[in-house]
Amino acid sequence: MKDVVFDLIESEKTRQKEGLELIPSENYVSAEVLKAMGSILTNKYSEGYPSFEGIGNIDGEWDEKKIAEEILPNYRYYGGQKNVDRIERLAIDRACRLFHADHANVQPHSGAQANTAVYFAWCEPGDTILGMSLPAGGHLTHGAPVTLSAHVYNFVGYGVDEDGDIDYEDLESKALAEDPKIILVGYSAFMKVPDFKRVSEIRDKAAKKFGHEILLMADMAHVAGLIAGGVHPNPLDYGFDVMTTTTHKTLRGPRGGLIMSRGNVASPLKKPEKKLENIPILIDRAVFPGSQGGPLEHVIAAKAVAFGEALLPSFKKYAEQIVKNAKVLAENLQALGFILQGNGTENHLVLVDVKNSFGFDGKIYEKALDMVGLTLNANALPYDKGGAFKPSGVRLGTPAITTRGFSEKEMAVLAGWMKQVADICVEAKTEENLAKFEKDLTKIREEVMALALKFPVPAI
Numbered sequence: 172m173k174d175v176v177f178d179l180i181e182s183e184k185t186r187q188k189e190g191l192e193l194i195p196s197e198n199y200v201s202a203e204v205l206k207a208m209g210s211i212l213t214n215k216y217s218e219g220y221p222s223f224e225g226i227g228n229i230d231g232e233w234d235e236k237k238i239a240e241e242i243l244p245n246y247r248y249y250g251g252q253k254n255v256d257r258i259e260r261l262a263i264d265r266a267c268r269l270f271h272a273d274h275a276n277v278q279p280h281s282g283a284q285a286n287t288a289v290y291f292a293w294c295e296p297g298d299t300i301l302g303m304s305l306p307a308g309g310h311l312t313h314g315a316p317v318t319l320s321a322h323v324y325n326f327v328g329y330g331v332d333e334d335g336d337i338d339y340e341d342l343e344s345k346a347l348a349e350d351p352k353i354i355l356v357g358y359s360a361f362m363k364v365p366d367f368k369r370v371s372e373i374r375d376k377a378a379k380k381f382g383h384e385i386l387l388m389a390d391m392a393h394v395a396g397l398i399a400g401g402v403h404p405n406p407l408d409y410g411f412d413v414m415t416t417t418t419h420k421t422l423r424g425p426r427g428g429l430i431m432s433r434g435n436v437a438s439p440l441k442k443p444e445k446k447l448e449n450i451p452i453l454i455d456r457a458v459f460p461g462s463q464g465g466p467l468e469h470v471i472a473a474k475a476v477a478f479g480e481a482l483l484p485s486f487k488k489y490a491e492q493i494v495k496n497a498k499v500l501a502e503n504l505q506a507l508g509f510i511l512q513g514n515g516t517e518n519h520l521v522l523v524d525v526k527n528s529f530g531f532d533g534k535i536y537e538k539a540l541d542m543v544g545l546t547l548n549a550n551a552l553p554y555d556k557g558g559a560f561k562p563s564g565v566r567l568g569t570p571a572i573t574t575r576g577f578s579e580k581e582m583a584v585l586a587g588w589m590k591q592v593a594d595i596c597v598e599a600k601t602e603e604n605l606a607k608f609e610k611d612l613t614k615i616r617e618e619v620m621a622l623a624l625k626f627p628v629p630a631i
């Protein structure tokens with residue numbers, strides 16, 4: 172008997188094909204990424220690491236003699252690692268090339284796991300970490316009170332200014348007052364390009380004042396694909412020691428996490444001194460055995476495939492188009508009366524102040540847009556009085572629709588539908604009342620579906 176799960180997967184395929192994904196942290200993977208992720212590598216245990224020495228290259232050409240002589244000993248706790256070692260090594264080498272890193276740990280199961288491992292690698296419980304506060308647009312794992320991170324470490328939050336940019340003066344004064352062990356730049360709802368050089372200089376000043384090393388960390392989960400495509404600066408080029416990311420957002424890989432670092436790469440078996448130059452080894456030890464068990468080698472294989480795709484010239488074009496589309500979408504929305512946080516966008520993400528634009532909150536708008544096949548998420552604006560449960564905004568972005576081949580001209584159509592749905596929400600006032608506008612919503616739904624079907628989802 173066929174498991175009902177497969178019916179639900181088919182139904183989800185239809186939803187993805189017929190609708191448009193505007194959640195800025197989602198994307199559509201290629202058939203190859205999907206194939207690697209759904210492979211028999213899920214059968215294999217491989218706690219530990221492959222040899223830290225390079226055994227392959229980007230084209231997957233192997234020096235079998237070198238492997239026979241040098242790959243052993245690897246650092247695994249199970250036998251049968253011949254293929255897995257090469258796959259993980261490829262993922263590591265490709266990630267290093269993409270992000271100009273000395274080392275990559277490709278094992279984190281998620282972005283949250285990646286961040287946890289970095290904190291654990293460098294801090295003691297109670298140490299201070301300075302990051303963007305959640306109400307300003309930071310991420311849960313950057314010390315939101317409900318998270319493990321906030322229970323273990325003393326998070327201090329810096330804010331954003333009226334333009335939605337990092338409040339660098341606030342960051343600097345807190346860095347010089349709070350004696351942080353980590354200064355963290357990263358976010359979930361931020362549409363500016365951070366001044367990494369300025370933050371790096373602030374770190375140096377604070378390190379001098381307090382007389383100890385301070386780890387400079389960037390959580391680039393949202394923009395990693397833009398960095399890989401060369402359309403966003405890379406924090407590792409501006410003095411940052413560590414960059415974490417998820418692999419499934421703009422980077423367009425499988426769901427998972429990744430940590431890149433600068434420093435000495437060596438065997439993870441011997442515990443090194445806690446110095447910034449040793450951060451790659453400290454991170455390896457903090458991922459396994461520090462905070463994770465067996466790596467998901469099927470996901471690591473899919474990461475390797477995605478990184479290979481991101482190294483191709485076509486990915487650069489993709490990244491450029493994401494940013495162009497977001498800019499044009501923002502301009503079209505503004506022309507139709509939408510008020511945007513930060514007055515537009517410099518990356519892939521647009522944050523709409525729907526409350527000030529139209530008088531309703533983000534939840535009703537998210538629901539109405541879902542009814543026409545446009546998927547985005549209600550999102551709090553910086554310092555939103557409505558908080559997470561009655562947020563004043565919605566967050567949307569262009570990575571997924573750009574993968575489907577959307578360009579500037581479709582952005583105007585999209586903005587037009589968003590305005591029509593906004594007008595319906597003005598009349599409906601409550602989520603319950605949306606049902607009364609079924610006819611109008613269905614008409615828009617049909618138009619959305621017709622356009623969506625012209626731009627197939629890869630691998631479906």
Ligand code: DSN
Nearest residue numbers: 196282310359360392
């Ligand atoms: N949940 C992700 C996002 O949507 O931004 C961040 O981890």
